[in-house]
Amino acid sequence: MSATTDRLKQSVIDKIDDARDPLIGLSHRIHANPELSFEEFKASAWCAEMLETRGFVVERAVCDLPTAFRASIGSGPLVIGICCEYDALPDIGHACGHNVIAGAAVGTAIALADLVEELDITLVVLGTPAEEGGGGKILMLERGGFDGLNASMMVHPWTSEMTGMPCLAVTHFDVHYHGVEAHASAYPERGRNAADAITVAQVAIGLLRQHANPGDQVHGIVTNGGSAPNIVPAHTVAKYYARASTLKELDEWLPRVHRCFEAGAIATETSLEYVTHSPPYSEFLIDEPMAELYRANAEALGRVFAPPAKRVVAASTDMGNVSLVIPAIHPTLDIGALPAVNHQAAFARHCISPNADLALLDGAKAMAMTVIDLARGPRRAALLERRYEHHAPQ
Numbered sequence: 001m002s003a004t005t006d007r008l009k010q011s012v013i014d015k016i017d018d019a020r021d022p023l024i025g026l027s028h029r030i031h032a033n034p035e036l037s038f039e040e041f042k043a044s045a046w047c048a049e050m051l052e053t054r055g056f057v058v059e060r061a062v063c064d065l066p067t068a069f070r071a072s073i074g075s076g077p078l079v080i081g082i083c084c085e086y087d088a089l090p091d092i093g094h095a096c097g098h099n100v101i102a103g104a105a106v107g108t109a110i111a112l113a114d115l116v117e118e119l120d121i122t123l124v125v126l127g128t129p130a131e132e133g134g135g136g137k138i139l140m141l142e143r144g145g146f147d148g149l150n151a152s153m154m155v156h157p158w159t160s161e162m163t164g165m166p167c168l169a170v171t172h173f174d175v176h177y178h179g180v181e182a183h184a185s186a187y188p189e190r191g192r193n194a195a196d197a198i199t200v201a202q203v204a205i206g207l208l209r210q211h212a213n214p215g216d217q218v219h220g221i222v223t224n225g226g227s228a229p230n231i232v233p234a235h236t237v238a239k240y241y242a243r244a245s246t247l248k249e250l251d252e253w254l255p256r257v258h259r260c261f262e263a264g265a266i267a268t269e270t271s272l273e274y275v276t277h278s279p280p281y282s283e284f285l286i287d288e289p290m291a292e293l294y295r296a297n298a299e300a301l302g303r304v305f306a307p308p309a310k311r312v313v314a315a316s317t318d319m320g321n322v323s324l325v326i327p328a329i330h331p332t333l334d335i336g337a338l339p340a341v342n343h344q345a346a347f348a349r350h351c352i353s354p355n356a357d358l359a360l361l362d363g364a365k366a367m368a369m370t371v372i373d374l375a376r377g378p379r380r381a382a383l384l385e386r387r388y389e390h391h392a393p394q
Contacts, residue, residue, distance in 0.1 A: 005376055008118070009297075012111035012368035016361055019110050023364070024357045026050060027103035031352050034088030037130035040067045043086035043102060044127050050106050051125055054113045063143035068136060069127035070145060071109070074116030078380055079387070080371050081124045081146065081326070082108050083154040083319060085131045095348035096132065097157030097335065100360045104155050104333075107364030112371055119375035124149065128318075133172050135278030137318040141325065142279075144390045150383040151290065151327045151374060154319060155363035157351060158332035159341055160306035161298070163291040165332050167284035168215060168243040169250040170316035172277050175201070175220075175261055179270040181234035191232030192269050195225050198236050201264035208260055215245035215314070216253045243316060246283045284320040287327035289379055290370065294331050297369035301362050306334070315342070326388045331366075333359035 016023070030043045044067040048058045056071040084105035085098040109125045116123055126145060130136035140146060156165060177198060182191030205218055212218075220240030226233030242257045244250035258274075265272040295305060319330050336355035340346035350356055374380060 005372060008115060008372045008376075009369045011115065012372065013365050015111040016107050016364050016368070019107060020361060022050065023103045023107045023110075023360060026106060027099045027357070027360055028352050030086055030099040030102055031094045031348075034093035035086070036090060037087045037132050037134040037136070038065070038067060040086045040129050044069060044129065047084055047086065047102055047106055047127055051109055054110050056109065056113065056125065063140045063145040065129055065136060065139060067127070067129040068140060068145065071125040071127070072122060073113055074122040076116060076120035076122050078120065078375055078384060079122040079124060079148045079150050080374060081126050081149040081152040082367065083137065083152060083322070084125055084127050085154070086127070087130055087132050087134075089132055089343065092343065092345045093348045094351050095344055096342050097347070097351040097356065098131070100157045100333070100335070100351055100356055100363070101154060103360045104363035104367065107361065108367040108371070111364060111368040115372075119372065121371070121375050123371070130278070131318055133278060135281065135318045138279045138281070138321045141321060141390060146322065146326060147389050149326050149388050150386055151287070152322055153290070153294070153329045153367055153370065155367060156330060156332050157335045157356060157359060159334065159338050160332065161303050161334045162306060162332045163295050164284065164286040164330055165317075166314040167320045168217065168245060168314045168316050169247045169281060169283050169320070170241055170243040171250060171254060171280040172239075172241055174275040174277070175238045175240060176273040176275065177236045177265060177268075177270045178273065179232070179234045179268065182232045184230045184232050188232060192234075193232050194236040194268070194270050195233040197264035197268040197270045197272070198222055198225070198238055199264070200267045201261045204260035204263045205257065208256060213244070213249065213253070215243070215249065217241070217243040218257050247280060250280060279321075281316045281318050282320040282324055284317070284330060285323045285328075287323070287329055290327060290374065291329045291331070293373045293377075293379070294329055294366055294370045297373070298331070298362065298366040301365055303334075303362055303366070327383060327386055331363075333363050335359045
């Protein structure tokens with residue numbers, strides 16, 4: 001490593017340490033004000049405002065998404081994007097630690113803001129809403145929000161340190177059954193029970209799981225099962241996710257899942273309707289050279305990466321869709337939460353712990369140092385050949 005690179009890396013470490021209190025304050029404020037997908041007005045505004053005070057030019061409500069933003073600084077040919085998530089989960093708040101993601105993204109930007117000319121880069125922070133089911137990044141990709149980027153990155157709180165989280169492709173959909181209401185005691189023969197349709201479908205799905213390929217998953221909840229015990233339910237609703245190892249395998253798995261729901265409709269003489277709420281999320285294609293740079297920088301800060309797990313723990317993210325078209329990484333940060341795991345209320349409590357605060361600062365430092373490596377190292381030339389531009393169908 002050159003003396004100049006050493007100096008630049010020490011500079012970003014110092015800047016993040018200097019901004020420690022505002023960054024942790026941002027994370028804790030977002031955590032205390034959880035907002036659901038596409039409703040992250042406070043979190044989006046707080047992140048954008050902090051970036052504006054550090055010289056970023058901020059475009060709000062980009063891509064026809066009120067809580068999305070694009071903040072940029074610099075004019076260099078190498079354009080690197082830092083993705084900033086901030087949506088929460090229903091009922092359990094920031095149980096996936098998006099408050100930490102937001103703080104780390106803003107911290108990375110603050111650390112690099114004064115160095116963009118020396119690094120000859122353009123730095124872009126993308127405020128990406130609705131990762132928890134809305135596919136905000138996919139919509140932004142399709143609407144030009146990622147245009148011009150040569151590389152992208154983000155970090156994510158987890159139960160271990162990894163250079164990349166295994167990701168499954170996923171599709172989110174609601175299932176509506178429409179039947180006929182009737183008095184459940186006096187005239188049950190005149191009814192067509194939409195709740196029974198869901199029961200049949202759930203039994204069929206349970207049996208289908210025996211024949212699923214590795215990585216194939218299906219899980220869901222019933223959100224409307226009827227209104228009263230003495231009324232045959234005429235309308236019921238369930239929310240379901242179907243996952244597979246890749247988008248290609250998801251295309252093969254999903255029709256088998258749909259046939260289970262169709263069986264419920266046939267058996268109960270009800271009608272079936274699907275409603276989708278986002279485009280499918282894809283698998284993740286890790287940019288291995290960038291991931292190795294990140295790992296070396298994180299280890300230099302004292303982060304300890306987990307050995308290969310005996311059990312593959314996989315989730316899904318719309319950052320996967322970004323990774324298919326832009327070199328990307330999505331490392332995880334151990335916040336010391338075990339035995340609590342993501343999407344548990346106990347994990348949410350850990351996301352404002354001292355360990356989580358340290359992870360935020362280390363994640364920001366490691367990303368900023370990785371940007372320096374990309375800007376000054378041999379990877380730069382290859383990345384300059386991969387500029388992303390969305391082309392709408394003619």
